Amino acid sequence: MNPTHNHFPEGPSFRSTLNTRYRVASVWQALFFSALLIAIISLTALIYDVVDGAFGYVAYDYKKDPATFTSTPLEDLTKEELLTTLQANLSSGAYNKLNNEKAMETRLRGELYTLFLERLIQLDIKKTWSFTESIMRAGAIRTEAAEKYPDAKLEFRSWLTPQFLTSPMSSKAEFAGVRTAILGSLWLVGIALLFALPLGTGAAIYLQEYAPKNWLTGIIQMNINNLAGVPSIVYGMLGLAIFVRVLAPLTSGSMFGVTDTNGRTVLSAGLTMGILILPLIIINAQEAIKAVPDSLRQAAYGVGATKWQTVWHHILPNSIAGILTGSILALSRALGETAPLIVVGASTFISVDPRGPFSKFTALPIQIYQWTTRAQSEFHAIAAGAIIVLLVLLLTLNATAILLRNRFQRKY
Amino acid sequence: MQNTQTPEYAIETKSLFIFYGSFAAVSEVTMKIEKQKITAIIGPSGCGKSTLLRAFNRMNDFVPSSYVTGEILMQGQNLYGKEIDPVEVRRKIGMVFQKPNPFPKSIYENISWGAKINGFKGNMDELVEQSLRSAALWDEVKDLLKKSAYELSGGQQQRLCIARTIAIQPEIILMDEPASALDPISTLRIEELMQELKKNYTIIIVTHNMQQAARVSDYTAMMMIDDNRSGGVIEFDKTQTIFTRPKDKRTEDYVTGRFG
Numbered sequence A: 001m002n003p004t005h006n007h008f009p010e011g012p013s014f015r016s017t018l019n020t021r022y023r024v025a026s027v028w029q030a031l032f033f034s035a036l037l038i039a040i041i042s043l044t045a046l047i048y049d050v051v052d053g054a055f056g057y058v059a060y061d062y063k064k065d066p067a068t069f070t071s072t073p074l075e076d077l078t079k080e081e082l083l084t085t086l087q088a089n090l091s092s093g094a095y096n097k098l099n100n101e102k103a104m105e106t107r108l109r110g111e112l113y114t115l116f117l118e119r120l121i122q123l124d125i126k127k128t129w130s131f132t133e134s135i136m137r138a139g140a141i142r143t144e145a146a147e148k149y150p151d152a153k154l155e156f157r158s159w160l161t162p163q164f165l166t167s168p169m170s171s172k173a174e175f176a177g178v179r180t181a182i183l184g185s186l187w188l189v190g191i192a193l194l195f196a197l198p199l200g201t202g203a204a205i206y207l208q209e210y211a212p213k214n215w216l217t218g219i220i221q222m223n224i225n226n227l228a229g230v231p232s233i234v235y236g237m238l239g240l241a242i243f244v245r246v247l248a249p250l251t252s253g254s255m256f257g258v259t260d261t262n263g264r265t266v267l268s269a270g271l272t273m274g275i276l277i278l279p280l281i282i283i284n285a286q287e288a289i290k291a292v293p294d295s296l297r298q299a300a301y302g303v304g305a306t307k308w309q310t311v312w313h314h315i316l317p318n319s320i321a322g323i324l325t326g327s328i329l330a331l332s333r334a335l336g337e338t339a340p341l342i343v344v345g346a347s348t349f350i351s352v353d354p355r356g357p358f359s360k361f362t363a364l365p366i367q368i369y370q371w372t373t374r375a376q377s378e379f380h381a382i383a384a385g386a387i388i389v390l391l392v393l394l395l396t397l398n399a400t401a402i403l404l405r406n407r408f409q410r411k412y
Numbered sequence B: 001m002q003n004t005q006t007p008e009y010a011i012e013t014k015s016l017f018i019f020y021g022s023f024a025a026v027s028e029v030t031m032k033i034e035k036q037k038i039t040a041i042i043g044p045s046g047c048g049k050s051t052l053l054r055a056f057n058r059m060n061d062f063v064p065s066s067y068v069t070g071e072i073l074m075q076g077q078n079l080y081g082k083e084i085d086p087v088e089v090r091r092k093i094g095m096v097f098q099k100p101n102p103f104p105k106s107i108y109e110n111i112s113w114g115a116k117i118n119g120f121k122g123n124m125d126e127l128v129e130q131s132l133r134s135a136a137l138w139d140e141v142k143d144l145l146k147k148s149a150y151e152l153s154g155g156q157q158q159r160l161c162i163a164r165t166i167a168i169q170p171e172i173i174l175m176d177e178p179a180s181a182l183d184p185i186s187t188l189r190i191e192e193l194m195q196e197l198k199k200n201y202t203i204i205i206v207t208h209n210m211q212q213a214a215r216v217s218d219y220t221a222m223m224m225i226d227d228n229r230s231g232g233v234i235e236f237d238k239t240q241t242i243f244t245r246p247k248d249k250r251t252e253d254y255v256t257g258r259f260g
Helices: A011-054 A079-089 A092-101 A109-120 A131-136 A138-148 A162-166 A179-210 A215-227 A232-246 A266-290 A294-302 A307-336 A339-344 A364-372 A377-408 B049-056 B086-092 B107-117 B124-134 B154-167 B184-197 B210-216 B239-244 B249-255
Strands: A055-062 A123-128 A153-158 B009-020 B023-034 B038-042 B066-074 B093-096 B172-176 B202-206 B219-225 B231-238
Touching: A011 A055, A011 A131, A011 A377, A055 A131, A055 A138, A055 A377, A079 A109, A123 A138, A123 A377, A131 A138, A138 A153, A162 A179, A162 A377, A179 A215, A179 A266, A179 A307, A179 A364, A179 A377, A215 A266, A232 A266, A232 A339, A266 A307, A266 A339, A294 A307, A294 B093, A294 B154, A307 A364, A307 A377, A307 B107, A339 A364, A364 A377, B009 B049, B023 B049, B023 B202, B023 B219, B038 B049, B038 B210, B049 B066, B049 B172, B049 B202, B049 B231, B086 B093, B093 B154, B107 B124, B107 B154, B124 B154, B154 B172, B154 B184, B184 B202, B184 B210, B210 B239, B219 B239, B219 B249, B231 B239, B231 B249, B239 B249
Parallel strands: B023 B231, B038 B202, B038 B219, B093 B172, B172 B202
Antiparallel strands: A055 A123, A055 A153, B009 B023, B009 B066, B219 B231
């Protein structure tokens, strides 16, 4: 052995310390793996729960026999036949009201068919079953339906149909759709982006490139970071106080001659969402601007560029992908926000599309919230359908962000 | 290039101090840089070589809390005078950096951008070709002008940066260890290029490499930190003198490799 003093274990005792080290490592590894496993299980449970609600058996009957209106089988009715039948059997007041919402001649066959089912034969849902039940207990469901609802038809259906996407809100779950809510959500994030992207990018450029580093900018920076974590309901209160109340002449459109509305418009809500995502956009844009290397700034200054020329020609073009990526991620937060919309006053029942910034509106999360609070199980089924729509929208946004980031990634 | 007051000098400093806050990074530098010559600034790490170099085109302005006292005179004008705009200084005194830093744009735009923002009115294609020829890069890139500058090798990128600097037709070119990130062959090409460029420009180069200073420069300034950790020029003379018969013991120790 080494003649000088040796404090290290050797041979078998070294082996045993080594084994202890490996054991500790594998315990930690197992812990991390179980964390991952729990996350995956939660995610799977979420998706399962949503899908479970959106598909399944449904028992329904007609309050009036279709034969009293037409002799043709329902599926074979043409658009013209549907139109004449509706005209003949609806009261003229009801017909005119529908005609005013959208001219009957311009409606598609599917829309007229829905009206036919809803208004004339009055399709009525007796009971719905979840996807799991429908698969596992198909036989039991059939006997149950036959016993309890002898007149009803039993059918396996998806609540998420093209018609569901294109129909406006309805008081009957089987005819309700999310078109109004999707359009409302799109208006909302559109206005929020229009408001917050230029403002946030400008603020980020000022903070990164122009502002001196002193205690004042330090406080401002700290506040922006904290604002990103403020609960969204607080932004809702802010939006209610400022956009709905104080700025009512602007947000209601009365300044521009719009009379039939108050401050609870899609504009107010969009601006509130804009304020909500502003700190996120500023922080993300600052990170993107920070990622532009100093060597590039020096190169520009070195050939006699002014600060503005450096910002405009080099810093912005090289950080724009990062700024957009961050903004899209902020938008997907806005798309899912519910609380501020309730405060600002989204309508829970509205069947007309938003036609401009001064329209009343609803949004997907509001619609989902409202449907899930209803007692009837068929509303839970369409809520599940709407959740799938919302998730697809969110995934699309996030995928766009990832694509943008990969497309414009730069190597300096 | 007329200069009525000090015809043989491109630029001179008088009792120049450069401060970062209360710390004097460079103290008491008074030197005259001769026109159309290469002046090398050498010295151990942290002695303020780069700081001094960056003072010449006011690049230190971007470091918060930095300021200078004393004067840097170019054609009799103090570059730190109140009426002087630093952008104008940088247009007259170009700079090549340690790491090649072309713009993430095409080779053509790398050259033309500086000229464009400075209001160049002549024929841009000619300017680009002429600048690339002066930087000994034209033959290699004449068919790749639309390609990204990032597709060039490190040595080519550095020559592109030199071409970019030449394109705004400065009077002085500052080089901050321009070859330290390059291989020996690329370094040699840059050194050959400098010999060509000094026919038209005054060059000030900071280098860690004493052989390089000895090979390329006409004058050498030796910098060293004093007891307050503040850098100063301890000896400034013809390069030959500095490397063969230095007056200061510390210079002799440094150039012979006894410390540094």
